[in-house]
Amino acid sequence: MHKIKLRINGHELEHEVDARLLLVHYIREKARLTGTHVGCDTGNCGACTVIFNGKAVKSCMTLAAQADGAEIMTIEGLGNNGLHPIQKAFMEKFAIQCGYCTPGMIMSAYGLLAANPSPNEAEIREALEGNLCMCTGYQQIIEAVARAAEVMKDTGKK
């Protein structure tokens, strides 16, 4: 068992965890934040993407024990003060169908826009390479991320 202390969405958490517990299961079952999803178990689908010390990371490829001292943001944290421009753009552009990939997509987009505030289409497609969407065919998601980048640039929001 490992004792871990971390911050998720600004809240401090402390737990004893099994060495083999995956971060995604910690987030979903111990922190009860179920917006982070599991879609594949092998790091391919990105439904479990969270922001881990500022970077988009797949929480199914990370052990909870590795998150000791980490600052994590999940989809629930992004929406804390009203909707983030990325969330708004996803709604506006019909970038959502079943919604299962959506939180992971949004977190990856957040990671992209933090590093590159004005990505072109090819850069958006490349940044979302680690996120699978089975419903939309990606086009409206890509439009949404481009739209969010525009809005964020105009409003200076991060």
Next chain:
Amino acid sequence: MLKLDEILVTRNWVGKPVQRQEDLRLVKGEASYVDDLDMDCHHAAILRSPHAHARIKKIDCSRALALKGVIAVLTGQEVAAQTKPISARAITRPATQYVMAVDKVRYVGEPVAIVAAEDRYLAEDALELIEVDYEALPPVVRLEDALKPDAPLVFEEAGSNVLMHDLMEHGNFEEACREADLFLKETFKVHRYSSTPLEPWAIIADYQKSNDAFLVWANDQQHGRSITNVCNTLGIPIHKLRLMVPDSGGGFGIKLALWPYIVILSLLAKKANKPVKWIQTRTEHLMAGSHAPDANVEIELALKKDGRILAVKIKDIQNDGSFVHTAGIYGLIKFATMVGCYNIKATKAELLSVVTNKGPTVQNRGVGKPTMIFVLERMVDLAAKKLGLEPNEIRFKNFVTPEQMPHTTPSGEIYESGNYPECLKKALELVGYEELKRRREAERKIGKYLGIGISAGVEPGTSNLGYYYTSRGTPEYTGNAEGAIVSVDYDGNVNVLLGSVDTGQGHATTVAQVIADMLANTPDNVSMNSHVDSLISPFLGHSGAYSNKFNDVDLGAVIMATKKIRDKMLRLAAHMLELDVSQLKFKDGKICSARDETKAVSFKEIASLAYKKILFLPEGEEPGLKEIAYYRNPIAKLPNRKDFNIQLTHSNSVHIAVVEVDVQSGMIEFLKYGIVHDCGRQINPGIVEGMAIGSTVHGVGASLLEDFVYDEDGQLLATTFMDYMKPLAMGVPKFELAHMESPCPYTLLGTKAVGEGGSLPSLAAIANAVEDALAPFGVKVTSLPITPEKVVRAIQETKKI
């Protein structure tokens, strides 16, 4: 049938890209998929067969049960003792299969035992401790092997691996062949693939001892039929099962096959005496979560020299794997698209459903129709080449014309509306066909291989259920219908319950748009919870999300229930305003006098009368404002081998794919992809666009990437998304889309199907483009997927992909 003007009193919302009501919860991470439900549960893990074909001689669970934290183990023997076998639908030979393997296993991944433990990690540990003594049997994997006279039998009692063998002829086939100048024949191989919803199957089952009943939460796609199947299999009355479907992370047909697991989980919950949760892993999903079957299809066209197609003949051999419930369906449904968009007078079909030691199959997006359109549209291109015609030219010669609508195909399918020639014309303009042809020639000169692929497809919707019994006799299900409950609450807001589920289609938004225009209101005054609860939802024996029936019968039920509400509200308003119903109209969320709009009553006031001021109600009027309606498609015919319509609406589209093939590496890159699409009247173009593109990307994956490869021992080699490759944002084209709207005369709003959409014509569009690119090498595409390896091999050696 009601006319559009009688249904919609305003035109403010239908046809507009109204933002989806579903999305706020989804972007905030507040959805409730089954795994999100906060319940005190045990957790289940399933022991699956490592063999494709083997006898189970002994199972010893004692070590697993001794592990601390393990609550219960259930084996196939115990399950079989408490259940009936899985019911078959289309096959004609006997084949006994239980929801869990009993005496033998028939595919890698078949459930052999299930464990309930305090957490999932422990349950997985316990699987390692179950000892199963297998006696391996020779597996039968490939179709060719399954058909050999001395092939091992997957089901001994059937006496053959062919569980359905049917032959049907429609129109005057002999005469058509006599008139023909030439015949063209080819065999195509289509592989196994799946639309793999991102949320795998998920079930929580609870057994309530006091009333001997089951409570189940599952992301089931067709709860109406699942309830029947689960109750029949368990031998319990329907009221002993309450099935709830919360949010569902995609379906695409794949979630039609999870009901056998509801049976298993229900029995496990009963044994464990506590709710048990099972969340399928992706590997389980890929092994045993059902596929579209692989198939060999032989197709022959009878043609006139000028390019007219007189008849089509197919011999369709499906590798249906090992799920008797679905076996046979993929053959029969081909009649819905047997002649594609063309006016072909006669057809002949020989259909074989073959069982093998591959995984189970289910109705994956399009169900056999993608294969049918693929072989037909490939053949049309091959015929054009043979006759020296352009691919567009041969299609223009054969299209059913708008003047011929409604057009009945030889087997009885009714194409109700559409302008197929105009659709192709628009598509050619959309992509700039003539310019592309010039570019193709110019690039070839510099060693670059660009190809243009055209494919035209009908996209049938609303299943006329029971077609799959055509081979057996009287169907248990016929026609198609759905139910809805519409109420106006005390506060005047509209509340809807639908018999169907939502797996991402935005049903609540669409319903709100329609009701808003029926009541001169706004969509934000209409709310629909898309979750299903069998205790309260108005479901039928086949309710669910499948075959693109939503736009037809689901909306039909909503419209008819809303109409009942509207009529009652008018009667109450007339009473309140002391006017006649004929003097009233709906306006801005009120009912008012048509002459003097100041004389008005709000929905809230009307609802208040209906629910609270019972003594003020008009004589004989029932209290309350809640109505239920079931709506059936009006043109479904009883299946009859000579004349049947398998599906009841027919959208159409033309896809034009433009690819460049790197002849060194075999890599295929999209340069352009144009879609012109006609799904009748669109309710929400934002949603329609997503469906049209998303379904096409399923075709992109199926044509180029995805393949459930089995080795000769029946081991599946693609068990994660590393080996089973899905399309990524990087590899898919940017789609150019144009729409046409030919309203359907047989649906209330003139709508038609859009969900399966692009998954049908895309396979051939891409294959035709690749073949066109490789024309200088004389390569012929006769199989899918078109992998880089196959491309390189074809160029170097065989000339065939």
